[in-house]
Amino acid sequence: MNTSDSRVTLSWDVGATTALSPARRDRVLERLAGRLTGGVLSVTSETERSQLLNRREARDRLAALVEEALAPPPRKRRPTRPTKGSQQRRLDAKKQRGQTKRLRQERF
Numbered sequence: 001m002n003t004s005d006s007r008v009t010l011s012w013d014v015g016a017t018t019a020l021s022p023a024r025r026d027r028v029l030e031r032l033a034g035r036l037t038g039g040v041l042s043v044t045s046e047t048e049r050s051q052l053l054n055r056r057e058a059r060d061r062l063a064a065l066v067e068e069a070l071a072p073p074p075r076k077r078r079p080t081r082p083t084k085g086s087q088q089r090r091l092d093a094k095k096q097r098g099q100t101k102r103l104r105q106e107r108f
Helices: 022-031 051-070 084-104
Strands: 008-013 040-045
Touching: 008 051, 022 051, 040 051
Parallel strands: none
Antiparallel strands: 008 040
């Protein structure tokens, strides 16, 4: 923690902003729901000794959070099947492991 009084808290009212279109605002509200308090996004920075540097860091972190929330969702994964070759390699490895264990057993 920082001993000097340089802590910065930056707040942005996402619910009342006019900087975003209604659709984009709804997307941000939905994706950042866990970080919002009454529709307000708060970012705190206290890592630097300088208040100016903490302000910059808080602004950059807020911008990164909003940018990440506005990004389109990732494409859905298309399920694929294992190839014949990968299935055969898996079975060969299992047989080799079993052979190794069989050789370790004591025979009476």
